[in-house]
Amino acid sequence: MNIIWILLMQSGWMDDANGVNPDFWNRASDKGLQFRISGPIDLNLNQLESEPYTPSFGRLLWHDTKEVFTTPFHWSSDNWREMGYLIASFAVVNQFDDEVAHYARDHNNSALNTTARELGKFGEEYSFATLAGFYLVGKVFGEEKPVNVAKDGLIASLLSAGIVTPLIKEATGRTRPRDTINEIDSGTNFEPFSGNHSFPSGHTTQAFAVASVISEHYPNVWARSVSYGLASLVGLSRVQGDAHYASDVAAGAAIGLLMGRRVVRINQGKRDRVAIDPVVDNEFLGIRIRVPQGRKGIRAILGRDS
Numbered sequence: 001m002n003i004i005w006i007l008l009m010q011s012g013w014m015d016d017a018n019g020v021n022p023d024f025w026n027r028a029s030d031k032g033l034q035f036r037i038s039g040p041i042d043l044n045l046n047q048l049e050s051e052p053y054t055p056s057f058g059r060l061l062w063h064d065t066k067e068v069f070t071t072p073f074h075w076s077s078d079n080w081r082e083m084g085y086l087i088a089s090f091a092v093v094n095q096f097d098d099e100v101a102h103y104a105r106d107h108n109n110s111a112l113n114t115t116a117r118e119l120g121k122f123g124e125e126y127s128f129a130t131l132a133g134f135y136l137v138g139k140v141f142g143e144e145k146p147v148n149v150a151k152d153g154l155i156a157s158l159l160s161a162g163i164v165t166p167l168i169k170e171a172t173g174r175t176r177p178r179d180t181i182n183e184i185d186s187g188t189n190f191e192p193f194s195g196n197h198s199f200p201s202g203h204t205t206q207a208f209a210v211a212s213v214i215s216e217h218y219p220n221v222w223a224r225s226v227s228y229g230l231a232s233l234v235g236l237s238r239v240q241g242d243a244h245y246a247s248d249v250a251a252g253a254a255i256g257l258l259m260g261r262r263v264v265r266i267n268q269g270k271r272d273r274v275a276i277d278p279v280v281d282n283e284f285l286g287i288r289i290r291v292p293q294g295r296k297g298i299r300a301i302l303g304r305d306s
Contacts, residue, residue, distance in 0.1 A: 065159065148267070170197070175194075235252065
């Protein structure tokens with residue numbers, strides 16, 4: 001957070017006996033300026049400079065929850081059309097669910113099962129450990145971005161893997177491939193509210209929620225390759241472990257990806273606000289402008305980028 005100080009009047013504008021120096025008021029009135037001052041404040045410049053504007057986690061969570069779950073009410077026809085295309089893509093992938101599940105079973109072995117179990121943890125405890133690592137690094141080195149990754153990642157996880165995916169699981173009631181009694185038949189194993197929770201994949205949702213948050217904050221090839229690569233391996237591990245169909249994984253990836261991106265963009269909009277505060281002190285009258293990191297100067301603040 002960069003802080004700009006604009007000093008309007010220095011030294012002597014306050015009178016110890018009568019409060020405000022009358023000459024200051026006269027000059028201000030001549031210029032058409034009016035001030036309402038409740039009283040001087042104890043100003044500590046060093047303290048103010050070290051306190052950037054950072055919305056609390058609770059405020060971010062509440063705001064993001066409202067934004068995410070009310071967004072569909074404001075969608076345009078184009079947005080609904082895109083959602084229709086997305087649902088149609090799941091239906092297409094569903095046509096290959098049986099073949100993919102059979103292939104995974106036919107090429108199964110103990111080594112692959114062990115690898116799948118370990119990779120699957122990136123959709124569980126490993127993902128939260130990753131977010132904790134970002135948080136600690138940010139706090140230790142005084143960096144805002146890693147802390148924001150941790151906050152956004154946790155919020156995206158709570159909303160996608162903690163709310164959206166479980167609700168869809170309950171509503172669709174799809175049987176997992178490993179729980180099918182006879183031959184795999186992905187087209188007839190949807191029983192709403194039956195207690196079966198195959199669709200969509202929660203592990204994949206979690207993995208892609210965290211991956212998309214990291215990729216939004218660090219939009220470079222290396223970060224995106226590692227993040228999305230690990231998230232994709234989580235999805236493959238769930239198919240290999242006979243826990244999910246391919247379409248379960250595709251749906252989970254889409255939910256996590258969209259939720260992570262949405263959360264970051266909502267929160268970034270709040271963090272990127274320029275805060276302007278009046279400052280009154282015995283020494284001066286001024287304005288403090290707090291500019292988020294990444295802003296390139298006054299031209300960016302005023303929107304004059306041409």
